[in-house]
Amino acid sequence: MSDNDVAPLETAFGVDHHVSRAEAPDRPAQDGGPEMVQLLNPEGERVSHPEHDAAVEALTDEELRGFYRDLVLIRRFDAEATALQRQGELGLWASLLGQEAAQVGSGRALRPQDYAFPTYREHGVAWCRGVDPVNLLGMFRGVNHGGWDPNEKNFHLYTIIIGAQTLHATGYAMGVQRDGNVGTGDDDRDTAVIAYFGDGATSQGDVSEALVFAGVNNSPVVFFCQNNQWAISEPNEKQTRAPLWHRARGFGFPGIRVDGNDVLAVYAVTKAALDAARTGQGPTFIEAYTYRMGAHTTSDDPTKYRVSAEVEVWKHRDPIERFKRWLTTTGRADADFVEAVEAEAEELGTSVRRRCLEMPDPPGTDMFDHVYAERHPLIERERAEFEAYQASFEEAQR
Structure with missing residues (x-):
């Protein structure tokens, strides 16, 4: 195939395979591109967007201050969880550092009846759905399998298998359709589903299958991809030639890229979807263009595969500082409010640490309780063997 044969395809998708990211660092891979929706620039200045201004203008100052509180508190929680892991109190932790705006903006766009399907990093969405942050620690501490009732919060348990939750979300959305809870005009009944995943997950077959089923069924699901630039140690250019939001075209529904470090833009775009x-x-694919400031998880060392200069660039795009600058310069928040939120964040950190350390260890037999919906002879035999094994230690101590 000649260059002339591939040129039309590249033009359609905005991709130039002749130029790498290393050769052209200022291309869209670096800044999100001209198609990216942004309402606050990195300097905290308001940027107008005709399609999404109205959603932000409808927010009250109290709601906007609430966004800031969400951002600060969830970052403080995340920092405490990371510290707990480093001190041996958690087996693992997946930090959201740098991705707070993507999660809070999208989380606050949800209605109570909507249902969210997370990965293992959506601590900010969990916060917005009312999940006690300490409950997020149970699985990583090894004392439970999730710690909250998904149907109480309409927030599914964390999914470790990469991309599997997109199939769960699509299936749930198809069920919502069949229950008649779409397009009725009743704001308290009509339901949407949102599936969270990272840029690396788009390479998984599960995600493609979910996009197929959502597209052909016109299901009420939003695919929310947090493109944090790195699938563990693999950069975007090792995963895809085209921008991720273009994936939606091939499945027959809209895609959009939003500045994932701009909480206002994320809120507006997600609300519309x-x-x-x-x-x-039907469905929408949202690519929230953001950056993972820390490690993939606490078992990862990002200095092995990315340069510190890249991290420094993204520090200047910090979602919290950007939003705070806009709130304070426009008079929507003052120094007293900012200080009060910081104090509340420290109280949250202290409370999370104390309550985490107070989590009781479950009895070992708990592992047999929820394997099957009904009692199963094999599981009951294994339970009896385990109980006899434990009893042998008690006898040895007598």
């Missing part, structure tokens, strides 16, 4: 899903307009 969820509204479309609830009214029967």
